[in-house]
Amino acid sequence: MSSEKKIHYIKHAQIDSKKWNQCIDGALNCRIYAYDWHLDRTAIEWDALVYGDYEYVMPLPFRKKLGIKYLYQPLFSQQLGIFPTPSKAIFDAFIAATKDRFKYADVQLNALNIPGENNGDIFFERKNYLLSLTKDFKSIISGYSKNTKRNIAKAQKQDLTIIEGIRIEAYLEFKAKNLPPGVDPSAVDKLKSIIAYGAYKGFGKIYGVYTPGNDLCAAVYFCHWKDRVIYFNASSNEEGKNSGAMYYLINRFIEDNAEKNLLLDFEGSMIPGVERFYAGFGAKPETYFHLKYNRLPLLFKWLKR
CATH class of the missing domain: 3.40.630 (Aminopeptidase)
Incomplete structure (x- = not known):
């Protein structure tokens, strides 16, 4: 120095x-x-x-x-x-x-x-948990856990629909109804500002999963910055959790982005169940x-x- x-x-x-x-x-x-x-x-x-x-x-x-x-x-x-x-x-x-x-x-x-x-x-x-998307889709899914493959297979039988680029308002309304315990509702206002900026600048997009009845049951805001795509914010309701909708959504996102010079950044967690969810897609821990x-x-x- x-x-x-x-x-x-x-x-x-x-x-x-x-x-x-x-x-x-x-x-x-x-x-x-x-x-x-x-x-x-x-x-x-x-x-x-x-x-x-x-x-x-x-x-x-x-x-x-x-x-x-x-x-x-x-x-x-x-x-x-x-x-x-x-x-x-x-x-x-x-x-x-x-x-x-x-x-x-x-x-x-x-x-x-x-x-x-x-x-x-x-x-x-x-x-943190990171998954390289540089390999082909078949190679990436070979690294999935048995539990992840099972949940994807279950979701594929539910007649779910994935929509790329759902409206911010639809996501925030869904998020507000499904806030985790202890999260202040004012957090949604901060999230709105971040997502709106990402949409305006063209580096953020929201993917949503809809039930056969056309109800949103899971959604993720992905933020693409440099060589990373960040699993920035996600939300599921009970129907989404029971149907495996988030497994279905992430699997589709990986399929759409395989063989690109990208890292899928799950942002990590110290909660064992969440860690297992990320690791189940073959994501590797980063300290x-x-x-x-x-x-x-x-x-x-x-x-x-």
Whole structure:
């Protein structure tokens, strides 16, 4: 790390949008979640650490509680961290600068942000799941699990219909009716903004599965960015789950995109059942790290338990 260059804390209003996005766009570890337009829709409030003239950057999504500012991971943003891929010295410097500014952090880095052994107490492994679509469809399905093949076969008998490019309004209405427990309904508004932007720019599309009665029972918003297609957001109702509609949809998507230079990014999960679902399509785990520490004064530690 050059002694002439420093890491600066830059407030959101002072961030150079053009230089920021150029840095993310040119990074080997580029992730769509780190562009300013995505952060503005998900984090709402975020500042940044910037090294040199935007040679390395790190978004800092934050919230405040009782006047204390802390870092958190915004919804619909799987991996953030440092961009581009940092050396050990750059990585350590960014983490040190983060700890200087924030007494509490609970954020996820990207897969090419790898901590050293000396600070392992604040980093925790997480798993993403990736499936290469470069092979032909027959080769890809040979990697499916027996359970996945069984569910696809079951779905194929249900007279389901897959529609590519369903309306945003139809998806959001369906999503709102089938929110997982604990998810705030306001999350749908953020999702609407993200999907609308993706549709406007032409890199996002929603696939829907309809029952014989023409009712939507499962849907996925796929986001195509560079060499990745992200399984960005999905929803099923009970009928969709019982019929295996999501297996049917993903299998069709894989068939449509086989032999392309693409990675299907499932975004991963630490929930065993969801992990099995992704792995069932032959997706392979990729490790990324969760940065979490709590150095709040004893009086305040209870705030973030």
